[in-house]
Amino acid sequence: MPSTISVKRTFFQPIQRLAALYTSPHHRPHPPIRANTQTMNATDLYAHLRQTVLTALAQIIPDLPPDIAARVEVTPTRDPAHGDMATNAAMVSAKLARQPPAKIAAALVAALATAPEIEAAEAAGPGFVNLRLHPQTFRALLPIILANGEAYGDAATGAGTKINLEYVSANPTGPMHIGHCRGAVVGDALANLLTKAGYTVTKEYYINDAGAQVVALAWAAYWRYLQAIGTPLTEEEFAAEVPGGLQYKGDYLIPVGENLKATHGTSLATEHKGIAAPETWLDTVKDTTIAAMMTEVREDLRLLGVQQDIFTSERALVASGAADAVIAKLQADGLIYEGVLEPPKGKTPDDWEPRPQTLFRSTNFGDDVDRPLRKSDGSNTYFANDIAYHADKIGRGYDELIDVLGADHGGYVPRMKAAVKALSHDAVKFDAVLCQIVHILKGGVPLKMSKRAGSYVTLRDLLEEVGKDAVRFTMLTRKADAQMEFDLDQVLATTRENPVFYVQYAHARCRSVLRAAAEMFPGAALTDADLATTNVDTLDGEPELTLIRRLALWPRTVESAASAREPHRIAFFLYDLAADFHMLWNRGKDDATLRFLQADQPAATRARLVLVAATAVVIRSGLAVMGVTPVEEMR
RNA sequence: GCGCCCUUAGCUCAGUUGGAUAGAGCAACAGCCUUCUAAGCUGUGGGUCGGUGGUUCGAAUCCACCAGGGCGCGCCA
Numbered sequence: 001m002p003s004t005i006s007v008k009r010t011f012f013q014p015i016q017r018l019a020a021l022y023t024s025p026h027h028r029p030h031p032p033i034r035a036n037t038q039t040m041n042a043t044d045l046y047a048h049l050r051q052t053v054l055t056a057l058a059q060i061i062p063d064l065p066p067d068i069a070a071r072v073e074v075t076p077t078r079d080p081a082h083g084d085m086a087t088n089a090a091m092v093s094a095k096l097a098r099q100p101p102a103k104i105a106a107a108l109v110a111a112l113a114t115a116p117e118i119e120a121a122e123a124a125g126p127g128f129v130n131l132r133l134h135p136q137t138f139r140a141l142l143p144i145i146l147a148n149g150e151a152y153g154d155a156a157t158g159a160g161t162k163i164n165l166e167y168v169s170a171n172p173t174g175p176m177h178i179g180h181c182r183g184a185v186v187g188d189a190l191a192n193l194l195t196k197a198g199y200t201v202t203k204e205y206y207i208n209d210a211g212a213q214v215v216a217l218a219w220a221a222y223w224r225y226l227q228a229i230g231t232p233l234t235e236e237e238f239a240a241e242v243p244g245g246l247q248y249k250g251d252y253l254i255p256v257g258e259n260l261k262a263t264h265g266t267s268l269a270t271e272h273k274g275i276a277a278p279e280t281w282l283d284t285v286k287d288t289t290i291a292a293m294m295t296e297v298r299e300d301l302r303l304l305g306v307q308q309d310i311f312t313s314e315r316a317l318v319a320s321g322a323a324d325a326v327i328a329k330l331q332a333d334g335l336i337y338e339g340v341l342e343p344p345k346g347k348t349p350d351d352w353e354p355r356p357q358t359l360f361r362s363t364n365f366g367d368d369v370d371r372p373l374r375k376s377d378g379s380n381t382y383f384a385n386d387i388a389y390h391a392d393k394i395g396r397g398y399d400e401l402i403d404v405l406g407a408d409h410g411g412y413v414p415r416m417k418a419a420v421k422a423l424s425h426d427a428v429k430f431d432a433v434l435c436q437i438v439h440i441l442k443g444g445v446p447l448k449m450s451k452r453a454g455s456y457v458t459l460r461d462l463l464e465e466v467g468k469d470a471v472r473f474t475m476l477t478r479k480a481d482a483q484m485e486f487d488l489d490q491v492l493a494t495t496r497e498n499p500v501f502y503v504q505y506a507h508a509r510c511r512s513v514l515r516a517a518a519e520m521f522p523g524a525a526l527t528d529a530d531l532a533t534t535n536v537d538t539l540d541g542e543p544e545l546t547l548i549r550r551l552a553l554w555p556r557t558v559e560s561a562a563s564a565r566e567p568h569r570i571a572f573f574l575y576d577l578a579a580d581f582h583m584l585w586n587r588g589k590d591d592a593t594l595r596f597l598q599a600d601q602p603a604a605t606r607a608r609l610v611l612v613a614a615t616a617v618v619i620r621s622g623l624a625v626m627g628v629t630p631v632e633e634m635r
Numbered sequence: 636g637c638g639c640c641c642u643u644a645g646c647u648c649a650g651u652u653g654g655a656u657a658g659a660g661c662a663a664c665a666g667c668c669u670u671c672u673a674a675g676c677u678g679u680g681g682g683u684c685g686g687u688g689g690u691u692c693g694a695a696u697c698c699a700c701c702a703g704g705g706c707g708c709g710c711c712a
Contacts, residue, residue: 028710075654076651078656078657088652088654091692094692100692124655126692171712210712211711212712282655314712325690340709342709343709344636344637357709357710359709368637368638369708372709374710375710377666382712383711386712391684407640407705407707408706408707409706409707409712410638410641410707413639414638436640436641436705436706437706456662468673478648482640483705485647493674495675496661497660501674505674508672512671559651560651560652564651564652569651572659573651573658576649576659582675582676583676583677585671585675585676586675586676589670589673589675590676592670633693634672
């Protein structure tokens, strides 16, 4: 199989494939490579230097194929001894050029020596080219940051790709609790992040208002209604009449019962205030109750700072016949059949009986088993309705669908992926972001949560206890797919252990310095726009440059976090940024001459204020992605 | 039994999508408060990246198998 001929074929094929991708509206893996013409307007210093390297590389290897060029990276170095940035360009192109990496690296070093941004370039290790930039190159970023404001870090990688992001989607059966909260925050921050990275994002909530749960909810509300009009029935007597038993016993349905009484008087009950025939009241009560619960949910979301664009009702979707229509469509494609599933190996349920079902051939698209679409009573499964919902989203013209789900829905992802693939003929991507469970700790002790007993921690309780910003930030201090302990005490702690505080404090300090500067230099023009024109050449200390290098990483952080769909990276970036800033600030404690504000050195002070203001801008830019409000001062 | 996720310092976790000598916080030890807010900062020690193989210039990262933890596995959504 391996032969000289096959080498040639694998050499040319990827080029054609990639060229085809560049013209497709759905796949734009990398921005087109073009000559490096602009220098001073680059907001992403790493992307800018990457273009510089590619230009230099093109001189050495004239017909560099795009797939090789796409692999060229310019990354920050881990070790300062390696300079500011390093590129793997020589190593990834060595095979193609049929030259050892070291030789290409040497040629690159020579070519890059003339670049105005670069102070020194040297070949190192297995073929890296290390770049040391002029401090001027980094400093030049500060006015750009101030001029761009919070838009600094915006990226074009999304290239307008239309993404539908579905999150929260809690059943409207009660107030939101802590379990919903993580998905809400992760989804919302991810939406902000993707938007910042250039995607066009629609934020959507799927109301699971069909099915048995909302019937149970309606019965529970009906009980509160009967209580409100003074029924002689006891709860036990009532519960005995409820199919499936009385659920949702929390107090939160009492107002709904009062409301039903106010609107309908006693007309929904029998003459003796007993249980009327369900068909006379069930739909009315269901409508009223779901509407009331969704009002609560929307209020919860508002308090959490979450605002979604579209709320789609499962009930409305089912009523429109969409589920049957989508099953018919799959049927026409030969993807539906009547069959009998094998029991799961090793764990057969006690009541297992082979049963013919309407099945979707999800195994054709990578799922493990085919999935049922109809229950034995002929009604649709949740999955069938959800396929219809995703078909609806596909019909709305999105390039990609992302669902933020609880980790217990992990097994659900492959079948939905299969369904989207089948329905869109592979044109639309489907992805899921799974959120693991959150344990609430109070004084180091886990809070038990029991929905049945009505003793669970509601989202609103949590918001009242610690506030929106702390909740949002803390929820983003872990990968979504990792279990998390949410310690109520630590979230409120004013120490470095608490990233919320630490980052907010950094921003407050920046603002505090700028306020103090306004007092020290009355009448000085100190807005970001004013400072953007300041000469910053005096910023040449190592801690200052370290901070500037961190600021330079922001656009790259946005891009990588967005493409990985990992908003938690923003929190970690901000923490690191805060640490760099606090370090700089603290130098002034040991040595008063190192403080930002020096009354006798207005020019040098002003340059430092540029750095302080730029730091504040980037912190705000990051907090905006997280949906956290920056604070002006700590009191 | 099968599938997905996870396993990194004593503890809680990062790790820039395969890069060079694996990083933070807490805890431990040694220092630092007349302030642009010490609500903090500096330094030291601490590692077989769960294990074993493989892929290649190069692996915590990709693949295979194994061990341990979590979640799920036909008419719940």
